[in-house]
Amino acid sequence: xxxxxLVLLPGMDGGASLSRDFRKALKEQGFTSRVLAYPREPLxxxxxxxxxxGELPNLPQPAILCAESFGGPLALHLLQQTTSxxxxxxxxxxxxxxxxxxxxxxGAPPGLRFRNLGERLAPRVLLSRESTAYPAEQxxxxxRQVPNETMQIRARELARVDLRGAYRCLTIPALVLTPRNxxxxxxxxxxxxxxKRVTKRLLDGPHLLLQSEPGxxxxxxxxxxxxxxPSTRSGV
Numbered sequence: 001x002x003x004x005x006l007v008l009l010p011g012m013d014g015g016a017s018l019s020r021d022f023r024k025a026l027k028e029q030g031f032t033s034r035v036l037a038y039p040r041e042p043l044x045x046x047x048x049x050x051x052x053x054g055e056l057p058n059l060p061q062p063a064i065l066c067a068e069s070f071g072g073p074l075a076l077h078l079l080q081q082t083t084s085x086x087x088x089x090x091x092x093x094x095x096x097x098x099x100x101x102x103x104x105x106x107g108a109p110p111g112l113r114f115r116n117l118g119e120r121l122a123p124r125v126l127l128s129r130e131s132t133a134y135p136a137e138q139x140x141x142x143x144r145q146v147p148n149e150t151m152q153i154r155a156r157e158l159a160r161v162d163l164r165g166a167y168r169c170l171t172i173p174a175l176v177l178t179p180r181n182x183x184x185x186x187x188x189x190x191x192x193x194x195x196k197r198v199t200k201r202l203l204d205g206p207h208l209l210l211q212s213e214p215g216x217x218x219x220x221x222x223x224x225x226x227x228x229x230p231s232t233r234s235g236v
Contacts (some may be wrong), residue, residue: 002234004225005060006033007085009052009071009078011208012154014038015143019068022210025218032060040146046160049077061224062086064225064231068210069093070154076166083215086232087173089221090189092209095163098185106231160195170195175224177217179209180201199224 006026016035025035043051043115045120052074061095065085067075072093074127088181093145167189176198178190184207190200205213 001061003060004031004062004064004233006031006064006066006089006221007056007059008033008035008036009074010035010150011064011069011071013152014040014070014154015142015145017142018138018208018211022136022214022217025214027220028094029218029222031218031222040150042147042150044153045073046076048074049081052078052157053081054170057073057083059067064089064093064221066195066221067093068187069184069207073157073161073163076163076213079170079172080166085172087175087225088170089175089177091177092179092182092185093189093216094185095144095167095189095192096185096187097159098145098160098187099158138141139211147165155206164192168195171198173197174199176200177209177220179207181205182209197230199233 008023010016010019014035019035027058030198033091036055038048039051049174058134062088063085065078065153066089067076068091070093072090073088073095075088076095079085086143174195174197178188180202181204190202194200201224203209203213203216203220205216210217
């Protein structure tokens with residue numbers, strides 16, 4: 001059987017550093033993986049999807065798309081434009097604005113840097129109070145790498161996204177991982193009308209599920225993958 005290759009679309013920070021433990025856990029399960037770290041330019045979802053498509057040629061097969069938080073809608077855009085993936089994993093994500101539009105649409109009051117606001121608030125809402133495995137400073141350091149204007153654009157994209165139709169029309173197998181203690185996403189993907197080939201799993205953990213529970217996430221993905229039809233797992 002071919003070795004599965006997982007392509008990760010990260011969350012709002014857009015970087016690769018926050019996924020190291022998860023990718024290590026995947027490797028121990030026999031997967032190869034890569035992260036599509038987003039450009040730092042202030043791109044909307046449509047332009048991010050166009051950029052990502054250019055990064056996908058010659059993917060090892062079978063290829064699985066894995067989308068975390070902000071990356072979920074980006075994955076739905078991509079899957080409407082490419083057949084490079086035989087399956088998809090959604091983690092702590094959504095198809096429509098995850099929190100009230102008014103909170104996201106304006107990003108931050110005049111004179112306040114949205115990125116700096118995020119650095120202060122993010123650890124409180126993205127990680128659990130009990131979380132010691134993933135230090136808050138790592139999260140802050142990753143967010144500092146993103147220009148303020150880019151964070152503003154990404155927040156505004158969340159305020160206008162609605163890809164419920166694209167989700168319902170998925171034809172490849174999908175796994176939806178929902179954190180039990182998510183304090184960010186009020187309208188999780190797991191509550192939307194499902195496509196035909198979806199599996200849902202509720203895991204203990206906060207919004208940053210891949211970071212807080214990398215082993216549990218890798219185990220769940222491996223178990224789901226092993227039960228898919230052999231033709232899917234061969235990349236045919």
